[in-house]
Each structure stands twice: as C-alpha cells, then as structure tokens.
C-alpha cells in the first residue's frame with residue numbers, strides 16, 4: 079500500500095493506519111528535532127506534540143508535500159515558538175568565516191580556522207564527532223540552524239527550504255551558507271585544539 | 282590571491298553542492314589547485330555536511346514511545362470515537 083493510501087485510511091479514522099505512519103516517521107522526526115533543539119527534553123515535548131497535532135489536523139493534510147515533510151513543518155512551528163522565547167546569539171558577518179584572514183591577517187574579523195581535517199577524521203570516534211556536531215549546532219542561531227538542517231538533513235532543495243521558512247531564496251541561501259560556515263569553523267577549531275599540537279610537534 | 286578567495290566563498294558552497302555553472306566550476310577548480318586555503322575550505326565544508334548527516338542517528342527513546350502510544354490512542358478516541 080502506498081503512503082497516500084495509508085494516509086487516506088487514517089483520515090477515515092483507521093488508527094492502525096495512523097500508527098503505521100507514526101512508525102514510519104518517528105525516528106527520522108526525532109533525529110531531526112534533536113538536531114534542531116539540541117535538548118532531549120525539548121525534543122520529547124516537540125515530537126509528542128507534533129504527533130498529537132497531526133491527529134488534530136489530519137483532515138487538513140492534502141498530500142501536496144509528503145507526509146514526512148508535513149510532520150517536519152508541524153515540528154518546526156513548535157520549535158520556533160519555543161526558541162522565540164529564548165535569547166539567540168548573533169551571527170558573525172560572513173567575512174569572519176573567510177579563509178583569507180587566517181593567513182594574511184588583513185581582515186580584522188577574519189579568524190577562520192584552516193586546519194586540515196584528515197587527521198581528526200581518521201582518529202575521532204563517531205560518537206565524539208556526533209557530540210561536537212550537536213555542540214556546534216547549538217552555537218548557531220535558530221533561524222540559521224533550521225535552514226541548514228532542512229537543506230542538508232531533511233535534504234530539501236533551497237526553494238523548498240525558502241517556502242518552508244517563509245524567506246526569499248536569496249535570504250535562505252545566505253542563511254544556509256552562514257550556518258554551514260559557522261559549523262565548519264566550530265568543528266575546525268575543535269579539531270585544531272585536539273590535533274593541532276600533535277601536528278606541530280611532528281613537523 | 283586573498284581577494285580572489287573572498288570572491289569565491291559563496292561559490293564554494295554551490296560548487297560542492299553541484300549547483301554551479303560549468304564556467305565558474307572550472308575557474309574554482311583551477312583556483313583550488315593553486316590555493317591550499319580554499320582546498321581546505323572546500324574539503325571541510327563538504328565534510329561538515331557529511332558529518333552532520335551521519336552523526337549520531339538518534340532514535341525515538343522506548344520510554345517516549347510507550348507514553349506516546351497511549352497519548353495518541355486517547356486523542357484518536359476523542360476525535361474519531363474509537364481507536
């Protein structure tokens with residue numbers, strides 16, 4: 079049975095069909111929200127409320143997007159409401175993440191880490207990298223983080239992300255890029271702190 | 282050279298994602314061949330997305346799942362009168 083057919087059955091009141099949809103999407107939704115919020119308790123609340131809201135609004139689902147995308151957008155609205163109440167850090171201007179300053183020091187804001195990742199990637203445990211990613215994502219303001227995660231974890235196109243977050247394609251692109259640069263820089267600095275010393279000693 | 286790197290920065294991400302005109306792609310490839318900074322930048326930007334996709338795939342915790350099943354059933358009954 080196709081997902082569209084399962085959705086139709088659920089919309090007609092078949093709880094078993096709805097359970098099937100929940101089971102098909104629960105882990106992916108949980109993983110996404112966990113990255114989005116960085117907090118297990120927030121994640122539990124949002125995932126739970128998302129499925130409850132999905133029941134309330136199931137008649138409104140028209141199948142324009144996939145059911146998974148629909149769930150993602152419900153979860154996103156809740157996460158936004160949550161983070162709207164919290165103070166968000168500022169994003170550094172894009173110049174701060176450019177590679178130039180690291181070598182010539184011309185740009186006062188430029189302090190991008192340009193450390194070769196070969197060594198850390200060969201040696202770091204997956205769990206440790208996962209922790210670093212989580213930590214790094216938390217340093218990125220919500221509006222940038224959501225765009226980045228929708229693009230690369232939910233694998234939406236830039237256009238789809240723009241429609242989902244209600245921004246222009248250009249603004250969306252800029253948010254995705256800045257989040258990516260910021261996360262890259264965070265990881266690079268952590269890698270450098272851990273492996274830079276060793277490299278310097280060898281050379 | 283520094284000026285050039287700066288011009289490339291937004292192009293680099295498009296280049297990695299394969300969303301770039303062939304002409305600019307060639308130009309970037311040539312630049313990366315000569316500029317170690319931009320080579321590291323491209324490599325690490327690519328890895329950033331890969332690590333983010335692969336990193337700790339969290340699954341719905343069993344305790345939440347149990348709680349959820351009960352809650353959903355209850356809400357369903359309220360809406361449809363049966364579950």
Ligand SMILES: [Zn+2]
Nearest residue numbers: 286316318319
């Ligand atoms: Zn360069």
